[in-house]
Amino acid sequence: MVPAAADKRYGTRRCTCGVDIHAHIVPATFPSYLKGPRPTGWPSTEAAQPCHRHVVIDGRNYRTVSDRCWDVPKRLSDMEHMGLSLQAISAMPELMSYWMDAAPADELLRYINDQIAIMVDDSAGRLVGLGAVPLQDMDLALAELRRLMGNPGFAGVQLGSNVNGKPIGAPEFDPFFEAAEELGAAVFVHAVRPAGQDRLVGPTQLQQVLAYPGEVGLAAASVICSNLMLRWPRLRIAFSHGGGTLGLLLPRLEEGRRVFPALQDSIAMSPTEQARRLFYDALVYDEPTLRHLTSLFGETQIMVGTDYPFNFHERNPVERIEAAFADEATRRWLLHDNAATFLGRNARPAT
Template identity: 65%
Template sequence: MTVRANNIQPCHHCGGIDTHAHVVPENFPAYVGARLPAEWPSMAAAEPCHRHVMISGKVYRTVSDKCWDVAKRLEDLPGMGVGLQVISPMPELLSYWMAPADAQQVLRFLNEQIAAMVAEAGGKLAGLGAVPLQDMDLAIRELEYAVRTLGLKGVEIGSNINGLPIGAPALDPFFEACEALGAAVFVHALRPAGMDRLVGPAALQQVLAYPGDVGLAAASAITGNLLTRRPNLRIAFSHGGGTLASLLPRLQQGWTVFPALKESVAASPVEQARRFFYDTLVFDTPTLRHLVDMFGASQLMVGTDYPFNFHDRMPVERIAVAGFDADTTVALVRRNAECYLGLERTAS
């Protein structure tokens, strides 16, 4: 039986809205097909309350039961100042590298698991699903199922699709469908460029390479004129937009200097960037204030990366002590996320 996510209403008195939190299911389904893909995910036992996510025969990550246990997840929200959490798949599960039909099996299972968690949470969770973007027709069909049938608020996508930047024209039919459905899009770093330039352990992928790839993804959406073509698309970038805030002044200046760039980019890069949404997951108060100055007080939303170890445990307090005026604080903690998720329109 298909479980539809509960209708979420604006949350005016119940804390912040965390737009960046992840799900890993307790188990993965058995493969239906003739030949099991090497990348098909599975779970292996670990220490109490944890499991190993196995991909291609190796431990990709060890995760706690807070990834799938709704009750344990909800216990943590008040201490974080969060009243509504938006859950999306662990990015490595997006499965763009699988055959499209195989990826669709994984993602259909994940989308239904997320909808079931949302339904169980009694209004404390909202969901973003996932689609097999390596196949446009399958992706749009799964998007429609996730939003129309399951009631999810939108989808999470990778910062690149097997190397294809999200600003590429080939992805425009997907964004057209998102715009038509009113589906929010959340861009998360995935298999980032630049790992060959880093020196140190594998964790540097999350620490340093992720924000680099998100910054390039956001820049590609600007230089690809995504919001010029899709003006009603609600799209957000994880990790504070990554490096975009540092790239943007150069991009803006280049747009005024190079005729070819001025000709190909239809609108001011700064103006375009101030129409995207971004999470606040930067772990630093001066950086957060800089992002508000750069992108606008209406474009930043709480993000935590819960429940992974590398997450912001006090996201609302971090905003509260940053020195913003009361209206900006409310916008960052809750109101911008309501707009991004379409909750205001739902209420009206």
């Protein structure tokens, strides 16, 4: 294996001890839909040189991705360079397909989850799965959740921040969270089709850069305002991109709860106390911001997240945490101990 220092994309890591809970996959190919006309949103891939593929959705190139999205040996090599001992893998968010009719979405997600399972099996214990479920149909979502949690290669699921515009804190999703708590499934929430895209001025990449944090913050706030963690206190739920804007929203929520009787009646516990029961990744690209989030949410609630293997990802997650914190105990919490708690029985001991 090439020494870490030889890979110019990554820094010289000092340990291979990080557990990454935010990384994605795209299958190299997708099956054809054989039960009639291709459903709206059904993906395909086209070869691109030298080792990339275009992900084509509804006749347009949604994104061009590299073979690191499906090539396990290359992924494991990069994990060494990044200082990672374990990585939780989930589908590219656009593949969650909430906007598709439920039956074909279920078929597509089962295929994607089976591809994740193959990658986990080929990883010699270095990868663990976070599957996808068709949350637009509760019965199908619950059935796929139970199937996934019967496979020891999966620790839980990735959910979108909203389901066709409905925030995940909406009461109609309670049966899913009840089942996730019962089954011990970790739930990782990622921004998908964010609100406010029409307010962005510039290239489409600003969706990832600017719209995702606001969307994640609103999703986390919906969980707090609906008292989700009070109803399902053993649920393990994490939010991508450091919880997005939630850290800025919390003081306003606290003051609003003091000022408005309606908020006192509807939010049963301090928003900050509720926020400290959630998990967050450390994907904020800035040491002062990371220290602020750790002081706000608690050192036991922040975990490594990279968004690998897309271009806009954290290339040196271990160095980022080591630069932010001198205390060895805090580093251990953020690098692997918190992820072991979040992922549960599927987390391997970090080396």
